[in-house]
Amino acid sequence: MTSSRDAILSKIRSGLGITRDDPDRRTIVERRLSSRTRHLTPARVKEKSAEELLKLFRGFLERESATVVEVDKKQDIPAAIADYLRSNNLPARIRVGGDAMLTQLPWGSQPHLEMLLGRAQPSDEVGLTHAAAAVAETGTLAFASGPDNPVTLNFLPETHIVVVEERDLVPSYEDAWESIRARFGSEAMPRTVNFISGPSRTGDIGGRLVMGAHGPRRMCVIVVRNSDPGP
Amino acid sequence: MKPTIESFKQNARVALHDPQLQRALAGLPTGLVANRAAARARLPEFEDLRDIGRDIKDHTLAHLDLYLEEYERKATAAGAHVHWAATAAEAREIILQICRDADAKIVTKGKSMISEEIGLNSALESAGIEVVETDLGEYLVQIRGETPSHIIAPAIHLTQDQVEADFRRLHKNLPQDRVLTEPAQLVGEARQVLREKFLAADVGITGANFLIAETGSSVIVTNEGNGDLTQSLARVHVVVASIEKVVPTREDVSSILRLLARSATGQEFSTYTTFSTGPRRPDDPDGPQAYHVVLLDNGRSELLGTAFREVLRCIRCGACMNHCPVYSAIGGHAYGWVYPGPIGSVLTPSLIGVKHAADLPNASTFCGRCEQVCPMKIPLPKLMRHHRETEFSLGGPSHRYRLGLKTWAWFAQRPKLYHVATRLATAALGAFGRRRGAFRRLPFAGGWTRHRDFPAPQGRTFQQLWAEHKAGAPR
Numbered sequence: 136m137t138s139s140r141d142a143i144l145s146k147i148r149s150g151l152g153i154t155r156d157d158p159d160r161r162t163i164v165e166r167r168l169s170s171r172t173r174h175l176t177p178a179r180v181k182e183k184s185a186e187e188l189l190k191l192f193r194g195f196l197e198r199e200s201a202t203v204v205e206v207d208k209k210q211d212i213p214a215a216i217a218d219y220l221r222s223n224n225l226p227a228r229i230r231v232g233g234d235a236m237l238t239q240l241p242w243g244s245q246p247h248l249e250m251l252l253g254r255a256q257p258s259d260e261v262g263l264t265h266a267a268a269a270v271a272e273t274g275t276l277a278f279a280s281g282p283d284n285p286v287t288l289n290f291l292p293e294t295h296i297v298v299v300e301e302r303d304l305v306p307s308y309e310d311a312w313e314s315i316r317a318r319f320g321s322e323a324m325p326r327t328v329n330f331i332s333g334p335s336r337t338g339d340i341g342g343r344l345v346m347g348a349h350g351p352r353r354m355c356v357i358v359v360r361n362s363d364p365g366p
Numbered sequence: 367m368k369p370t371i372e373s374f375k376q377n378a379r380v381a382l383h384d385p386q387l388q389r390a391l392a393g394l395p396t397g398l399v400a401n402r403a404a405a406r407a408r409l410p411e412f413e414d415l416r417d418i419g420r421d422i423k424d425h426t427l428a429h430l431d432l433y434l435e436e437y438e439r440k441a442t443a444a445g446a447h448v449h450w451a452a453t454a455a456e457a458r459e460i461i462l463q464i465c466r467d468a469d470a471k472i473v474t475k476g477k478s479m480i481s482e483e484i485g486l487n488s489a490l491e492s493a494g495i496e497v498v499e500t501d502l503g504e505y506l507v508q509i510r511g512e513t514p515s516h517i518i519a520p521a522i523h524l525t526q527d528q529v530e531a532d533f534r535r536l537h538k539n540l541p542q543d544r545v546l547t548e549p550a551q552l553v554g555e556a557r558q559v560l561r562e563k564f565l566a567a568d569v570g571i572t573g574a575n576f577l578i579a580e581t582g583s584s585v586i587v588t589n590e591g592n593g594d595l596t597q598s599l600a601r602v603h604v605v606v607a608s609i610e611k612v613v614p615t616r617e618d619v620s621s622i623l624r625l626l627a628r629s630a631t632g633q634e635f636s637t638y639t640t641f642s643t644g645p646r647r648p649d650d651p652d653g654p655q656a657y658h659v660v661l662l663d664n665g666r667s668e669l670l671g672t673a674f675r676e677v678l679r680c681i682r683c684g685a686c687m688n689h690c691p692v693y694s695a696i697g698g699h700a701y702g703w704v705y706p707g708p709i710g711s712v713l714t715p716s717l718i719g720v721k722h723a724a725d726l727p728n729a730s731t732f733c734g735r736c737e738q739v740c741p742m743k744i745p746l747p748k749l750m751r752h753h754r755e756t757e758f759s760l761g762g763p764s765h766r767y768r769l770g771l772k773t774w775a776w777f778a779q780r781p782k783l784y785h786v787a788t789r790l791a792t793a794a795l796g797a798f799g800r801r802r803g804a805f806r807r808l809p810f811a812g813g814w815t816r817h818r819d820f821p822a823p824q825g826r827t828f829q830q831l832w833a834e835h836k837a838g839a840p841r
Contacts, residue, residue: 139450139451139452139456140450142452143450143452143609143661143663143667144431144434144435146663146667146668147430147431147434147609147667147670148431149671150667150668150669150670150671150672150675151428151430151431151670151671152671153431160429160432161432163429164429164432164433164436164614167425167614167615168436168579168580168614168615171580171615171616171617172615172617173617174415174418174422174617174618174621175411175414175415175418175621175624177409177411177624178410178411179409195634199637232651253651254651254652255652257561257565273634273635274634274635275635275639280650280652280653281647281649281650282649282650282651285650285651285652286594286598286652286653287598287599287652289594290591290594290595290598291595307620308620308623308624309616309617309620312616312617312620322440322580322581323581324444324581324583324641324643325643325647326642326643326644326645326646326647326650326653327598327640327641327642327643327653328583328640328641329594329638329639329640329641330635330638330639330640330641331637331638332633332634332635332636332637332638333637334637335589335590335591335637335638336589336590336637337502337503337553337589337590338397338519338589338631339501339502339503339506339519339520339521340502340506340521340526340529340549340552340553341525341526341529341549342393342397342519342522343526343549345549345550345553347553347554347557348502348553348557348589348590348591348592349500349502349557349560349561349564349590349591349592349595350590350591350592350594350595350637350638351591
C-alpha cells in the first residue's frame with residue numbers, strides 16, 4: 136500500500152511539474168492552514184443585531200418545516216417540550232444523553248414525561264439534544280457528538296427536539312467553527328459534527344418532497360433567550 | 367461499471383422514444399432548474415462565491431501532494447486508517463479486505479459516485495456480502511438492477527408508478543392490500559425496510575463530498591440522513607473518496623458548501639452536512655469502532671499536468687446536467703458510464719480514454735449553459751472541444767464526417783466564394799420553400815429532416831442583412 140501512496144504522490148508531483156522538495160510550497164501550505172482565512176460573510180448576516188439574527192434563523196428553519204419555540208429561561212424547557220409532544224400527539228418518553236444542561240432541568244415539573252438516558256435505541260420515538268451552535272445564515276444547528284449528545288439521537292428517533300441557547304447563535308458557519316475550536320482545541324474535532332437544517336426529507340420518488348426519509352420526520356427547536364440569567 | 371458508451375447513439379435513440387423516461391425528465395425545468403435560480407437570487411454574493419470556490423480548488427490542486435499528506439497526517443492522528451488506491455481494482459481489494467476482517471455479512475452504503483466508478487457493489491456481492499444502498503434513489507435503482515441516471519437524483523428517470531410496481535414485486539413482506547398511491551406511503555415503506563438494514567449492518571460505506579486537511583475530517587452531505595445512519599450504526603465506517611476531494615480548512619469548505627446545495631437542489635443548505643474525524647472516542651456511546659478512508663486516484667493525477675486539471679474542481683452538484691438540453695432529452699443512462707451530462711462528457715473521456723468515449727464530447731449543442739451554472743466555473747464546452755480535437759487527431763470520426771468538415775473548411779477559408787454560395791443556396795431554398803415555410807425532406811440533409819422540418823430561409827443571408835443594417839438601410 137505504501138507503494139501506491141508513493142506512486143500517486145509522485146504522479147501528482149510530476150503532473151504539477153515539481154522536481155524537488157520546494158520549501159516555498161510548504162510555506163504557502165502551512166500559512167494557508169494556520170491562517171484560516173475567511174473568504175466571505177453573506178450580507179444577510181453582516182452587522183445584524185441579535186434580534187435580527189434570531190429572526191433570520193427562525194425563518195429558515197420554519198421554511199424547512201421545523202417548529203421553533205422561544206423560551207425566556209431554561210426552567211421553561213420541560214413545559215415547552217411537554218406542550219410540543221402533547222399538541223403533536225407524541226409519546227411522553229424522551230431519550231437524552233448526558234448533557235449537563237439538559238439533565239439538570241427541572242423535569243419534576245412535568246411528572247408525566249419519562250426520561251431515558253444514553254444513546255438512541257431503535258424503539259425510541261423522541262430524541263433530545265443540545266446544539267453547540269446555531270447558524271443564522273441558513274437556519275442551521277451544529278452538534279458535537281460525544282457522551283453528552285450521542286450522534287444517534289440526531290437521527291434514529293422520528294422526532295428530534297433540539298435545545299439551543301441564544302448566546303450560541305452566530306452569524307455564519309465560520310463563526311460556528313470558532314465556537315467548536317474554542318471548545319475542542321484549534322485543530323481538534325469531536326468524532327462527528329452535524330450541521331442540521333431541518334427534518335429529514337427526500338425528493339427521490341416522482342420529484343415530490345416527502346419528510347422523514349430516514350432521519351427524523353419532525354424537528355422542534357427550542358431557543359433559550361438571552362434574558363436567561365444562567366446558573 | 368462496464369461502459370456502454372460505444373452504443374451512445376443507439377442509447378440516445380431508445381431514450382428519446384421512452385415515454386416513461388420523457389415523462390420523468392419533463393419535471394427538470396420547473397424543479398431543480400427553477401429552484402437553483404431562486405436560491406441564487408436570494409444570495410447576492412453567489413457570483414463572488416463562484417470565484418472564491420474556483421480559487422480554493424485551484425490553490426488546492428496546485429499543492430495537492432502537500433494537502434493530501436497533511437490530510438493523512440491529521441486523519442491518522444485521529445485514529446483513521448488511510449489507504450491509497452491507484453486503481454479501481456486496488457480500491458475494491460482494500461475495501462473487500464476491510465469487510466473480510468470485520469467478518470461483514472451486511473454492508474450499508476451512503477450515496478457515492480466513486481463506489482459506482484470502481485464497481486464496488488458487484489465486487490462485494492461476489493464475495494457473498496449483502497450490499498444495501500440506503501439513499502432512497504440509489505435503493506430504487508439497485509433493486510431494479512440499474513445504475514444511477516443522475517449524480518444527485520439517481521432515480522430521476524423513474525416515475526412513481528414504477529416505484530410502486532417494484533415495491534410490490536420485490537418487498538416480500540408487503541401486504542397486497544397496502545395502499546401505496548402517495549409518495550409519502552412509498553417513502554414510509556422504504557424507510558421501514560431500510561431501517562432494519564441500518565440496524566443489522568456490520569460495515570457502513572460512504573463517499574465524501576470533501577476531505578479537510580486541517581482536521582483530517584471527511585464530509586458528507588445528504589437530505590435523507592441515510593449517510594449518517596450508515597456511518598454511525600455500523601461497527602466499521604469506510605469512506606471512499608477520490609484524491610481531488612481535499613480542501614485546506616474548515617473556512618474553505620464553508621465557502622464551497624454555500625455553493626453546493628444552492629447549485630444542486632436550490633436549497634439554502636442541505637439538511638445534513640456531517641464532518642467525521644476518526645472512529646468513536648473512548649467515552650463515546652455510539653459511532654463506529656473503526657474508521658477507514660480509501661483515497662482513490664484512478665487516473666486523476668494524470669490530468670493535473672493537462673488542460674483537464676480544471677475538471678478536478680468539480681463538486682458533483684449536477685447543475686450542468688440539469689441545465690443541459692441534451693441531458694434533458696435523453697437522461698443519464700444513455701451516456702453509458704458513471705457520470706452523465708456535460709461533466710460526464712468531459713470526465714469520462716478523460717478517465718477512460720477519448721477512444722472509448724468519442725461520442726460524448728460530441729453530444730453537445732455548445733449552448734454554454736453548463737459553464738454558466740457551474741459553481742466551480744469549469745469551462746466544460748472548452749474541454750469538450752479539446753476532446754473533439756483529440757478524437758480528430760486519432761482519426762476518430764467517420765470518413766464522411768471528415769469529408770464534410772473538409773468541404774466546409776475549404777469554403778470557409780474563401781469568404782467571397784462562401785458568400786456567393788450561401789447567397790445562392792439561401793435564395794434557392796427561399797424560392798422553393800417560402801410558401802410552405804419549411805422542408806420535410808432535403809437532399810444531403812437527411813440527418814436533419816429525419817427528425818424535424820428544416821425551416822425555409824426567407825431569401826437573404828445573415829451577411830446580407832448585416833451589411834444592410836450597417837449601411838442604415840431599412841430591414
